[in-house]
Amino acid sequence: MKTGKELKPGTVIKLENDPWLVQKAEFTKSGRNSAIMKTKLKNLLTGYKTEIVYSADDKLEDVILDRKEATLSFISGDTYTFMDTTDYTMYELNAEDIEAVLPFIEEGMTDVCEAIFFEERLVSVELPTTIVRQVDYTEGSARGDTSGKVMKPAKLKNGTELSVADFVEIGDWIEIDTRDGGSYKGRAKV
């Protein structure tokens, strides 16, 4: 069983016997210490997609999935091809299948991802908890702050924007935490 709070992209839940892939999950605090999870689900049998809200403590039946290590091989339009690192099998996914991690997918990335299979079909991928990406553009340090507490916007090579410490410069490599939708962790030593 999974609770509404535990849903995340890549989770598959069973609703009325059909498997539904969580493509996106947004956690929000509601009132009086309750919370809700807004999800985007795809029916893995029919392809039908829908948006659904769960209370954080709703109980849901999850489906046990196969997981394998895979790396991004190449991107062609909206198709992302991943390669099984053990037997080199190629698998394709559409952009919308990996919507939640898409901001941190880019050509040339070497992260070993977790490929998620439902009945031998690749349905999603999960990135490692920490990934390293290069800053493509950011303004110069405004205040000369070195504490890491003052933040400023920055852009990655694939156009993704996020907040980084004020001292980060163009070309720097940074660590990103993928668990919370992608937040800056610190400057990486590369």
Add this chain to the structure above:
Amino acid sequence: MKASWDIFCSVVDNYGDIGVTWRLARQLVAEHQQSVRLWVDDLSAFVPLCPEADATAAQQMQQGVEVLQWPGQWQSVDVADVVLEAFACKLPEDYLQAMKARKKPALWINLEYLSAEDWVSGCHGLPSLRPDGLKRMFFFPGFGEGTGGLLREADLLARRRAFEQDPQARRAFLQGLRVFPESSARLVSLFAYENAGLASWLDAMAAGSVPTHLLVPQGRIMGDLLRWLEVNELAPGRVEQRGALKVQSLPFVRQQDYDHLLWSCDFNAVRGEDSFVRAQWAGRPLLWHIYEQEEDAHWVKLNAFLDLYVKDLSAPAAQAFTGLWHAWNAGSDMAQSWNLLLEHWPEITAHSERWCLQQSLQADLAQALVLFYRNWI
């Protein structure tokens, strides 16, 4: 079309849950001719809002609403056309089974908390599918398009205007509470949770150049108030004076009288959800003590509302208003921010009425729920 409604209310704390559901139930009956059963798990919280009610009765009719004790041991009943759980209270398992077995499906609605945050319109009206096939719809009150609106009776603003235009009605109402304000006094109501900032606010009002008459309905703020007054008790009706400030405690009043109190005052400090909404319909400057949440989540909600509310104020007035709300909710010193707010009093007063009118243009919550049901069938 007359539909049957089961509204479930679990009283968690204070009067918010029962306040909202009782108001909604009455409105569904009076304005939309719906048949409503209100299930309440703690009727003792209901009696202060409806003094005619009997806290021990398993079933009673009050103002057209069938009010029922929500029993610990659930007894089988027919499922209504619309099942509304307030604030995600858990429905009895047996009732859920009866919903599953119902030939014609019931519309199951979870009425959520009020928030001005952006995400609300993206979640309002979305379903929640359960593994057993039951579907629950999430219904969010709110301040703008794409939300379920706010609770407001159809004639509320007309009643308020009539009250405002009848000085005798105001005088009679206040006299009924043994309140006799000086004509030059600023009348302020105070309904709040415990607040460390209260003493500094009272100090500021006591030192003010304009006399203030502070009316305090019984509630959780009383302890802080008694400490500041250095008295052991303040019986309803009794007045204590400190400098320019008169402090008077009031009995807990029914919802209709609380509206009259808000309409009688020049400034209203409110708390939680129900009184917060009513203070907006009063069209007076207000101060909201928001329900404190874990991880300071309430600050996000407070600021989301403030962003919306002060948008059309001048920058200095917006800053003064926001500063007062921040100080109050942080329990910090209120003196400076209160005095700053007074400098922008005319602008903020005019804005309060504008905000009220602007909000009244959207469908009210009861109307939106009835429409939601009609569209659903």
